[in-house]
Amino acid sequence: WNLITYGAGLLDSSLPEEYAAGGRVLTMLIDKDVPLQVRRLLIRSPRQRIQKLIGTLAWRSPADQEMIWLAARIVEHLASDLNLAHFPGALECISSLLNHKILHLPFVPGQREDGEGIDKDLLLPGLRILENLAHDTTNCTLIYNSKGLLSKIVAPVSSNEFVEDIKSSVSQTPPDTLEDFVMRLKKMVEDNMYATPACWRLQR
Numbered sequence: 001w002n003l004i005t006y007g008a009g010l011l012d013s014s015l016p017e018e019y020a021a022g023g024r025v026l027t028m029l030i031d032k033d034v035p036l037q038v039r040r041l042l043i044r045s046p047r048q049r050i051q052k053l054i055g056t057l058a059w060r061s062p063a064d065q066e067m068i069w070l071a072a073r074i075v076e077h078l079a080s081d082l083n084l085a086h087f088p089g090a091l092e093c094i095s096s097l098l099n100h101k102i103l104h105l106p107f108v109p110g111q112r113e114d115g116e117g118i119d120k121d122l123l124l125p126g127l128r129i130l131e132n133l134a135h136d137t138t139n140c141t142l143i144y145n146s147k148g149l150l151s152k153i154v155a156p157v158s159s160n161e162f163v164e165d166i167k168s169s170v171s172q173t174p175p176d177t178l179e180d181f182v183m184r185l186k187k188m189v190e191d192n193m194y195a196t197p198a199c200w201r202l203q204r
Contacts, residue, residue, distance in 0.1 A: 004029060009091050011049055023070030030077050040152070042074070049076065051087055058093040072097060072125040079132035084142045091146045094133075097126025098152045127153065148192050 003025065010022025029038050042050065055070035056064075075082075075094075084090050099122070128154065133139040143149060 003033065004038055006179065008041055008045060008049070016064075020067050020070065023067055023074065027070050027073045030073065033076060039077055039081065042078055047086060050075075052081070053078075054087055054090045054093050056093075059095045068122070069120050069125075072122060072129070076125050076129045076132065079129045080135050082133060082139075083136065084133060084139045091142060091149060094126060094129050095146070095149050095152055097122040097129070098155075099123075 007022045007025030007029065010018045010025065013019050013022065026038055026042075029035070029201050053071045053075050055077065056067055082090075130143060134143065
C-alpha cells in the first residue's frame with residue numbers, strides 16, 4: 001500500500017517529472033502486482049486527481065507522449081468504476097485517443113533489451129476505456145449522445161489493417177475480446193440507427 005500511495009500522491013504534483021513518475025509506478029503495479037488495490041485506492045481519491053488523468057488523454061505535445069500512454073492505461077483500469085457525469089469533458093478527452101495515433105515512448109529499463117524506445121497505438125486503450133465505461137447504463141447514454149463518437153468507434157472496424165493490428169497486439173486485453181466488442185458495437189449501430197440508445201445493449 002505504501003508504494004501505491006506514493007505513486008498516487010505523485011499524480012498530484014505540478015512537476016511533469018513527478019507526475020510521470022507516479023504514472024510509471026501505478027502502471028507497473030497494475031501490470032505486475034496489485035491491480036485491485038490500485039483501483040480501490042484511486043477510486044477513493046479526490047475527484048480532481050482522476051479528472052487530471054482524464055484531461056491528460058487530450059494532451060498533444062510530443063514531450064508528453066509517455067504520460068498520455070500512462071494516463072490511458074490508468075484510466076482504462078478505473079473506467080468500469082467511473083460515472084462520466086462526474087467528469088466534465090471526459091468523453092472529448094477519451095475520444096481523442098481514437099485517432100489511431102502512434103506514440104513513440106522512450107526506452108524504459110527492463111521493458112526492452114535493445115535500448116530502443118517502443119511504439120504504442122492509442123486506439124486500442126481508447127476502445128478498452130469505452131468498453132469498460134459501457135458497463136454503466138448512464139455512461140452508455142452519454143456515449144450514445146456524444147456527437148460523432150459512435151462514428152469514431154465504428155470507423156476502424158471497416159479497415160482490414162485494424163483487424164490485423166488487434167491480432168498482433170500485445171495488450172493485456174485478449175484480442176478476441178476487443179475485436180468482438182468493436183464488431184458487436186458496429187452491428188448495434190447499424191441495427192439501431194434510429195432506435196433508442198443502442199449502448200444499453202452492451203450490458204447483455
